[in-house]
Amino acid sequence: MDKVIIKQLKVDTVIGVYDWEKEINQSLYLDIEMQWNIAQAAQNDDYQHALCYETVSNRLIELITEKPVELIETVAEMVANCLMSEFNVPWVMVTVNKPGAVKSCQNVAVEIVRQKQD
Template sequence: MADTRDRITLTGLRVRAHHGVFEFEREQGQEFVIDVSVVVDLRAAASDDDLAKTVHYGELAEAVVAAVERDPVDLIETLAERVADVALGFPGTIEAAVTVHKPQAPITVPFADVAVSIVRGRA
């Protein structure tokens, strides 16, 4: 496959979920914000103006939200891996970059954001 830098990016997907190490995080839940960018060769889709030859970003968004909402995990690192796996499951996806933000993380000092970012490619 030719090297490509074409991307589809979703920024700021907001999901209420129950992830975290602490019991109160699991019980009360909190908002997570997800950014996902997938590398896809978009030449065929653009050339033919054909949705079937690209990653449908609406379907990607729904799949990412569903993955974040399901069974709780302790770490946002684990959540990022889950989201990357979902993104890589879309045909044509070469690479997925995922950032999981936890804006209500239980930190005792003032902060603007806590996030974990990963990049994964097809095996």
């Protein structure tokens, strides 16, 4: 399985369940693995057959910052749904990291794997 991978995509957004969190931007960091057949793009050195990580990154930043969300679980599902519906990615693993969410640990995260049903 070929993959296109984006690591530590930083998204500053309003996220959280507490009232004080709804007043500030916080940083989320996304790790994304997307199944994508890169053979045709590589064989012909042809961008039109590639999954453009810049386009994907920009779309995900736009999606996540459109409106406040309470849960990183919701962000993970939004990202997976977007990648499968808008970019036709058949399989995706999304990890959403929220560093500093719990004082006694460096980071908290959720990770999901989704795939299109045939």
